[in-house]
Structure formats: C-alpha cells, structure tokens
Amino acid sequence: MIALLLALCLLGGCRGSAPKGDTQVLLDGRPWDGAKPGEGGDLRVYVTLDGAELIDLPFDEPHTVEIIQPDGAKNTVSLTGEAVTMASANCENQDCVHMGEVTRDNLELRVMGGFIICLPHKVSVEVRGS
Amino acid sequence: MKNTRFLAILTALLMLLSTLPGCAAPEKEKKSSVGFYLDTVITLTAYVDDQAVLEDALKECGRYERMLSRTIEGSDVWNINHANGQPVEVSDDTLAILDVARQVSERSEGTFDVTIAPVSTMWDFTSGAAVVPDAKDIEAAAERVDYSQVTIDGNSVTLPAGMMIDLGGIAKGYIADAVKGYLMERGVESAILSFGGNIVAIGLKPDGSPWKVGIQDIDEPTGNYMLVALNRGGSTVTSGIYERGFEADGVYYHHILDAKTGWPVQNELASVTIFSESSMWGDALATAAFALGTEAGTALIESLPDIEAVFIARDRSVSYTSGAKDYMVE
Numbered sequence: 001m002i003a004l005l006l007a008l009c010l011l012g013g014c015r016g017s018a019p020k021g022d023t024q025v026l027l028d029g030r031p032w033d034g035a036k037p038g039e040g041g042d043l044r045v046y047v048t049l050d051g052a053e054l055i056d057l058p059f060d061e062p063h064t065v066e067i068i069q070p071d072g073a074k075n076t077v078s079l080t081g082e083a084v085t086m087a088s089a090n091c092e093n094q095d096c097v098h099m100g101e102v103t104r105d106n107l108e109l110r111v112m113g114g115f116i117i118c119l120p121h122k123v124s125v126e127v128r129g130s
Numbered sequence: 131m132k133n134t135r136f137l138a139i140l141t142a143l144l145m146l147l148s149t150l151p152g153c154a155a156p157e158k159e160k161k162s163s164v165g166f167y168l169d170t171v172i173t174l175t176a177y178v179d180d181q182a183v184l185e186d187a188l189k190e191c192g193r194y195e196r197m198l199s200r201t202i203e204g205s206d207v208w209n210i211n212h213a214n215g216q217p218v219e220v221s222d223d224t225l226a227i228l229d230v231a232r233q234v235s236e237r238s239e240g241t242f243d244v245t246i247a248p249v250s251t252m253w254d255f256t257s258g259a260a261v262v263p264d265a266k267d268i269e270a271a272a273e274r275v276d277y278s279q280v281t282i283d284g285n286s287v288t289l290p291a292g293m294m295i296d297l298g299g300i301a302k303g304y305i306a307d308a309v310k311g312y313l314m315e316r317g318v319e320s321a322i323l324s325f326g327g328n329i330v331a332i333g334l335k336p337d338g339s340p341w342k343v344g345i346q347d348i349d350e351p352t353g354n355y356m357l358v359a360l361n362r363g364g365s366t367v368t369s370g371i372y373e374r375g376f377e378a379d380g381v382y383y384h385h386i387l388d389a390k391t392g393w394p395v396q397n398e399l400a401s402v403t404i405f406s407e408s409s410m411w412g413d414a415l416a417t418a419a420f421a422l423g424t425e426a427g428t429a430l431i432e433s434l435p436d437i438e439a440v441f442i443a444r445d446r447s448v449s450y451t452s453g454a455k456d457y458m459v460e
Contacts, residue, residue, distance in 0.1 A: 106355065
C-alpha cells in the first residue's frame, strides 16, 4: 500500500521535482566528485533518482555506486564489468535486488529489458547503448 | 493502354519505396518510460520521435488502475466489493474483463476465478512477512469464492454480500492490450511493453526481426534463461512459482493460488508461458493452465484457436502445445 502511494507520487505530481540536494553518491566507496567515469563504451549504465540522472558509467568497467538519500534510503549498484545488479537496498520489498543481473547476453531477453528499478526509493538503473 | 499499366506499376513501386525506412525523414529513436501500477513495474520501450507519447501511455495506466484496483476507493472493483449485494454501474472496460474472466473460469473448472479476493487477501507474498494463514480460515474464505455468483445486467454488476473481486490475474493483460492499442493509434509501429510477467509487442524490431523474451531458468538466479521465446507483435505471458513467494517451516509458498482451495497450486509445474494475440486472455490462461497442470492445461490451450503454451516442470522437463515451437528460438 505504501509502495502504491509512493508510486502514484513518483508517477504523478511529484515527478519532475528537483533531485534531492542532499543525496550522496559514492563511487567505489568514495564521495563522487562529479567527473564522468570512463567516457564512451558502446553500452553505458544510467542511474537516476526520481527521473533525474545522477551518474552514468561504462558497462564494461567494474564499479560500485552507492546512492544514499537524506531519509536513509540506500541502494548499492554493482558493476562487475560483465553484469550489473542492485547488490543491496534497504527498501521494504527487495524487489530490485530480486530483479537479477543485466548482462550483454540477457539485455534483450529480460522482461524489463535493461532496467532494474527500486520503486520505494525511486532509483532506476538502466543499461543501454550510449 | 500499355503506358497506363506501366505508370500504374511505377506509381505502386514508388509508393512502396517511400515506406522503406531509408526514406522516412526523422530517424525514430529507442526510448523508454517506466511506471508502477497495480503492484507492477511497467516499462514501455518504443521506437518513437517523441518520448511524450510514452509518458501519456503511462497516464493511461494510471486511469485504468483507478478503475480496476481492488484497494483504491471509488474504483469499479472497490464499488462492487463494497455494495453489500446491491447492483453497481461499471465501465465498459470492467465489463469486458469480467466477461473474459468468466469464460476462462468456465473453461478451467474454476481454477481461475476473479472472486478469489477472500482468499488472496489472506496471503501476503510481497512484504517478506512469511506468514501462512490458518487452514480453517482459508477453508472458510474459499467457500466465498464462486465466479458464477457474479450477475451482470447491462453495465450493472451485482455480487452477493461477503464476496469480493480481485482482477489481479487479468487486469494487467487488459491494460497491456489497451496501452498497445493507444500507442498504435498514435502511429507507434515498433515497441516492446512489459507489465510484470506480461510482455506485449507492437510489430517487429526496426531491423525486421522478432522480439525475444527469455523464460526464466527455475534453478538459476533471476536473469538466467532456460528458453528463449519469440514475439512477433503479440503477447507473451509467463506465470512462474519463482516470481513471488516465501518459505516458512521449510515449505515454499508461491503466489499462484488455486481459487478452489485457496492454497498455492501444488503440482509438477514451475512455470507456464502463453502465446496469444490478447494479453488479457494470456494473463488469465497462464494462471488457469498452471493450476490445471500440464495435461489438462494443454487440453485447455489446444481447445482455443491461435493460442499456444509452454509448460516447464520443476524437474526441468518442457512440454509444448502443437503450435508453440513457432514461438521458440530453434
């Protein structure tokens, strides 16, 4: 029910609101300085919060991205160089963690294509061509 | 005389050429929009000029959710469930769903039944609470499940007091079909739309090849596929025990409930995938065929024209209806 309300909020009136200023992005365990990791690459990983892009990275490089919102909501996106997963999240339903990995092989086969979505936290991860 | 014919052929050729992709002025780009309705993540991916059409399509999903949700006050379903046995006026959409739901119930010995809400609301497969309802409560609730008690007269629907409808097993399919129609009316010719386990495609990929849909390997983590299905602009719906469920006292309770007993279906199956034109039919049939098991489920699907199915058993054996291999890679 809470998820539903959040979703309605996410998709309705709240959409398009500015990203939360205090949201922290950690890249490989350190506060991200805003420099784009690894330009180019035929496939990239786009991480967004509430529809606003936070960071994008090359699919082929191993990285860890942590998104920590002011309310304590935390998501950890893992890139191994071969697969992208929502490695962990402190959301209530864990749906995002259960959405599995996105690889070059399964990108076109997954029911959600290149997406991994954490609805309660409004975090979306998409693997797509650059 | 000859000249006229030549001109006609030339005109036809030119018209044909102008429809080829190379002649189209703006290149259509692959765009995606994501939403969440009826407890499901929806992803719309289409080759379009403007993403706005996808955002508008998501708004349509919201409109249907407010009509078909069991939990949103004032929806058609909420009104039926809270009418205390009195007739309720509903939309044509709700009527269309109830009509197909009844047909699937009648063909599946009531294993699929939209009046399942008294039992389905006792189960919680999403929060991780892992609570098994009391057997006596389930038994009592199952007695209040009976699709034949839904009375329809024009746009007015009557349900006996104490009974409840939940369109969870069919509404996603209806919305998927509706959103597909909405996008096609707006000129979209190539798209893949995902509504939970329902995949609906418009046309083929821009390169002319079919869309591919992975069917989950039951013994591997999500995203590993046992089979690959083809979609040439229809619907592909999978119901699997791995989608939602919990373990309690060493027993795995999955989300596919047998409407007659109120318990998770216990048979040899791990998943059923339905290929059809209508995703509403595919949605309801996936549940019905799963509950019936491979043998009776196959008979059900074979009795319907232009619908095919793949049954995957827990022991990994795979069974196809007569035309299903046309929808499979190799």
